[in-house]
Amino acid sequence: MGGREGCDVLVIGAGLVGLATAMALLESRPGLRLTVLEKEATVGAHQSGHNSGVIHAGLYYQPGSLKARFCAEGRLAMTEFAERHQIPWRRTGKLVVATGDSELPRLAALAERGRANGLAVREIGPAEIAEIEPAVRGLRGLHIPESGVIDYRQVAAAYAAVVGQSGGQVRCGHGVRSLARTAGGWAAETDGGPVRAAAVVACAGLQADRIAMMTGVGGGAYRIVPFRGDYYTFRPAAAGLVRGLVYPVPDPAFPFLGVHFTRGIDGTLHAGPNAVPALAREGYGRLSANGRDLLDALRFPGLRRLARSYWRTGALEIYRDLVKPAYLAQLRRYIPEIGAADIAFGPSGIRAQCLSRSGALVDDFLVEEGPGVINVLNAPSPAATASLVIGRHIAGRATESFGL
Numbered sequence: 001m002g003g004r005e006g007c008d009v010l011v012i013g014a015g016l017v018g019l020a021t022a023m024a025l026l027e028s029r030p031g032l033r034l035t036v037l038e039k040e041a042t043v044g045a046h047q048s049g050h051n052s053g054v055i056h057a058g059l060y061y062q063p064g065s066l067k068a069r070f071c072a073e074g075r076l077a078m079t080e081f082a083e084r085h086q087i088p089w090r091r092t093g094k095l096v097v098a099t100g101d102s103e104l105p106r107l108a109a110l111a112e113r114g115r116a117n118g119l120a121v122r123e124i125g126p127a128e129i130a131e132i133e134p135a136v137r138g139l140r141g142l143h144i145p146e147s148g149v150i151d152y153r154q155v156a157a158a159y160a161a162v163v164g165q166s167g168g169q170v171r172c173g174h175g176v177r178s179l180a181r182t183a184g185g186w187a188a189e190t191d192g193g194p195v196r197a198a199a200v201v202a203c204a205g206l207q208a209d210r211i212a213m214m215t216g217v218g219g220g221a222y223r224i225v226p227f228r229g230d231y232y233t234f235r236p237a238a239a240g241l242v243r244g245l246v247y248p249v250p251d252p253a254f255p256f257l258g259v260h261f262t263r264g265i266d267g268t269l270h271a272g273p274n275a276v277p278a279l280a281r282e283g284y285g286r287l288s289a290n291g292r293d294l295l296d297a298l299r300f301p302g303l304r305r306l307a308r309s310y311w312r313t314g315a316l317e318i319y320r321d322l323v324k325p326a327y328l329a330q331l332r333r334y335i336p337e338i339g340a341a342d343i344a345f346g347p348s349g350i351r352a353q354c355l356s357r358s359g360a361l362v363d364d365f366l367v368e369e370g371p372g373v374i375n376v377l378n379a380p381s382p383a384a385t386a387s388l389v390i391g392r393h394i395a396g397r398a399t400e401s402f403g404l
Contacts, residue, residue, distance in 0.1 A: 006196030007033040007169075009398065010188060011203060012176055012211055014038035015048040016152060017379050018203030019159035019170075020391025021398070025201075026166035028395060029404050034168040035197070036160075037190060039175025044156025046282060047205050048384060050349035052262045052273065055079065055089065056382040057146035059096070060250060063116035066365055067382065070393070072118060074386025075146065081388060082150060085158045088265055092244030094147035095129065097138035099333045103249040104140060110249065111142050120145055135241045135335045147245055149265045152384050159387075171195075179214040185372055199402040201394065203376045206281045206352040212375040218368025222377055223300040225355045226281045226293065229273025232327065233346030239269040241335055241342075248334075259330045270346055271331055284348045305359025354378035367394065374398055 011022045014036050022036050040046070055078055058071035082089045098107045107123075114121035122143045124132075129141045160170045174192040181187075185198035204211040206226060212219030234241065241261075248258035262270050277297075280290035297303050324340065331338050354362035354377055366378035374397060383390060398404065 006184070006198065007035045008197065008404070009034045009199050009201060009402070010186065010195060010197035011036045011201045012188075013203040013205055013207075014040075014043040014156070014160065014170055014172065015046065015203060015205050016044065016156055016159065016384050016387035017048075017205075017376060017390055017394070018201075019043060019156060019163060020387040021201055021203060021394045022163045022168055022170075022391075023159055023166065024388075024392045024395035025398060025404070026163065026168050028399060031167065032404065034163075035195060036163060036168065036170045037174040037176060037188070037195065038170065038172045039191065041172050043160045043170065043172065044153050046350065047352060048156050049153045050284065050347065051152060051384055052260065052270070052349075053149050053151055053264050054245060054262060054385070055091075055148040055150055056385040057094065057114075057119055057144050058117050058382065059094075059110065059114045059119060059121070059142075059144055061113075061117065061382075063113060067380075068117050070365075070386040070389050071382040074382065074389040077388040078150070078155070078385055079148070081158070082155070087150065087154045087158060089148055089150040090265055091146070091148040092263065093132070093143060093145045094245040094247060095133055095136065096142040096144070096247045096249060097129065097136060097334055098140045098249050099138050101139070106249050107140055107142060114142065114144060133243055133246055135337060136246055137334065137336060149245070149262065151265050155384075155387075176211060176214070179211070181372075198372065199398070200373045201376075201398050202374070203379070203394070205379070206350060208352065208354070208375065208377050212368065212377060215370065215373045215375060217370030217373050218375045218377055221357055222362065222366070223296065223302060223355050224281065224352050225297050225300070225303055225306075226278035227275045227351040227353050228278035228284070228286075229275055229349045229351055230286065231270040231272035231346035231348065232331075232343040234269040234271070234343055235341070238338070238342035239263070239267060241338065242269055246334060259334065261334070271327075271343065272346070273349060274327075275351060278350055281350060281352075284350065286345075286348070300355065300357070302355040302357045302359045306355060306361070308359075352378075354380075365390070367397070369397065369401055372402065374401060 061068035246261040
């Protein structure tokens with residue numbers, strides 16, 4: 001496959017999913033000429049390097065679903081990879097805490113779901129909550145021992161190293177400007193010059209819909225709408241308030257909302273993220289804006305439909321984001337002793353939320369295939385945890401689809 005000057009497979013996007021897909025392809029097809037293109041100067045520069053660093057256990061997902069299976073297998077694969085490549089990680093366990101009576105039925109249902117997913121979930125009361133997390137208060141809780149933390153930037157760097165050692169190329173500074181079909185496959189114009197390939201696998205995250213439109217496969221029906229997640233960082237003197245991970249009982253409609261406490265692999269304690277509409281796909285500041293990104297979102301009918309349905313939820317998230325006392329009040333529901341001086345504005349991440357024209361949030365993995373191309377349009381949490389397994393899945397589809 002591919003011309004003398006080109007490659008067999010071009011992977012667009014050097015995040016965790018793109019790099020894991022490249023690793024899996026090279027492992028299953030030694031000698032494959034494979035190139036990964038990344039527009040930034042380093043790998044894992046966006047979602048892969050701006051997340052909470054949690055190794056998810058798989059508590060929330062529908063038993064038997066792709067997410068549940070990917071997460072269970074992916075968690076084990078991730079920790080094995082970390083051990084093999086000497087990447088620090090820690091099994092911290094996680095508490096899901098109910099602070100009001102109205103949350104108790106959802107907590108009980110979540111416990112059943114976790115057990116169905118094979119997790120060692122324990123339902124505990126206030127005394128045991130205090131044993132595990134002395135500063136945390138709640139009516140009831142779930143303890144999930146399998147959860148942990150890791151630095152996914154280090155993971156992405158290790159993935160890239162394996163790709164190189166396996167004969168692949170990772171080219172940073174090669175943002176894709178255009179893709180065109182040729183007699184032998186594809187011609188990509190990039191910031192670093194032209195690249196030719198027989199087949200394309202696009203794992204472009206925050207730019208997934210735009211790359212899909214370039215290929216003519218799967219881009220028109222969906223739009224990536226960015227949501228910024230802001231964190232508060234606890235000052236060192238207060239970082240001991242949480243030992244591991246403390247989560248709220250999730251709202252089924254918006255499971256990614258609510259106050260989360262995460263003690264990272266470096267010992268830093270963060271609260272967050274929230275989820276507020278972002279004015280730029282890759283703008284990590286609270287005031288970051290990009291005219292093209294904003295217009296793309298506003299012109300998409302799905303966003304207008306979503307806004308009409310959930311404007312109250314969105315307005316409340318924005319209020320909590322902008323007004324520190326409002327956010328502090330949410331934190332104190334779980335840890336009453338937190339003071340305003342204990343927290344400061346911390347880092348932010350951007351969630352690439354895939355939205356359909358109907359206004360529905362695409363919640364599951366979404367992969368569109370066409371002749372010589374595979375577009376990963378949505379790879380939601382637990383994509384980081386499960387990246388090795390997702391990469392194998394996409395590589396398997398590519399091998400079959402492209403006749404590798």
